[in-house]
Amino acid sequence: MFDSLTNRLNKAFKNIAGKGKLSEKNMDEMLKEVRMSLLEADVNYRVVKDFIANIKEKAMGTEVLDALDPSQMVVKVVRDELVALLGESETSIHFKEEGITTVMMVGLQGTGKTTASAKIANLLKKKKDRNVLLAACDVVRPAAIEQLQTLGQQIGVEVYSEGVEVDALTTAKNAYQYANDNGFDTVLFDTAGRLHIDDELMQELENISKAIKPDDILLTVDAMTGQDIINVAQSFHERLNVSGLVLTKLDGDARGGGILSVRAVTNVPVMFVGLGEKIEDLDIFYPDRMAERILGMGDLMTLIEQAEEKMDKEAAEKSAERMMSGKFDLNDMLIQLEQVSKMGSISKIMKLIPGMNQMASNMDELKTDNKLKYTKAMIQSMTPYERENPDVIRSGRKRRIARGSGTQVGDVNRLISQFEKTRQMMKQMGKMQQNGSMANMDM
């Protein structure tokens, strides 16, 4: 997602980088490039037009032209405009102070509505400490009810259903009553979808909306459908007054045009983004983080949050402590490697690090991930004694380790020598820290 847009934008900025002053001419050239890259990413034509006009107006202001490094200033202007385009700040669910908060999930079939219902229920339960009930109001497809029940079981959230014999409106009303009687503070209503927008569906959704007066109506839209998102969002919004969008399948290789245009055209904010099929693959949508990611500036906030969530903090801290005290052994290296692999592929992580985006795109992902895998396999093929005392690993042991991990003796040699170098470095750093001479080091 966004890879080619990011690359093209960076190329546009490079052309003006290092120029002492910006002239209207090279500014125009750069803007032309930016315009082309947005259109190529399938951003709505009118949105691009306004976007470029805004940038030009802001960037041609005197403070930009007098700035020390104009190209940096221009990137900042573009960044700020992107944030504005995406919606300034994050929008959250409108929780009621008292009583039951109700959220109605709507969307076309196949966009990921049922999955998103479960993902959001899980997020509200885990992060907001809500007591959530899922209501199965898609009574058209029996499979949809079963799917919601399976997901509910997976995340430990109760699913209210009366099967396909009872109509959606009655189910919705009864689900609300059930939540009220049983101490739930949040109900998510999974409603029926269709392949295309039709009046009968809209009428059903309107009726449910009138009856339960939801605090939020969230529309799921599939990022892969490009600019079509805008038409779908507009149609739903006209009938239902949608309060937020859930943009799904952002992990696919869509060009990104839909996500960049939909807020500007419909004025409905994106609240969540779906990044995969698994329950945890849902993020709150932060316009500033997304803008910075599009510009290849990385997303450190997300990286830190993911690290906190997925890593075994205690194990990582303990091994870091041991590293600094010079007691670092191959067990620690294995722990660190395991923590890193839990976060996903290396190139995915690198994209979140400022300045590393370009490198990540050029990287042979399979090769790097394989290297990580083989390094882990080599350490795992060692006995606990060998991991603690790598010095004892001589030729016979090396051959056994190589065989056990499907590698060559040369690979084992490289690992051990790399480990030795790291251990030496860590020892030195640990000593310096103890002597308080860190501050003098030029790091």
Ligand code: GDP
């Ligand atoms: P519904 O018909 O709108 O309820 O759609 P579903 O929730 O059944 O999802 C349709 C398909 O899309 C399923 O195979 C999901 O696993 C998949 N899906 C949903 N969200 C995402 C996402 O964010 N990324 C990816 N890759 N697949 C998703």
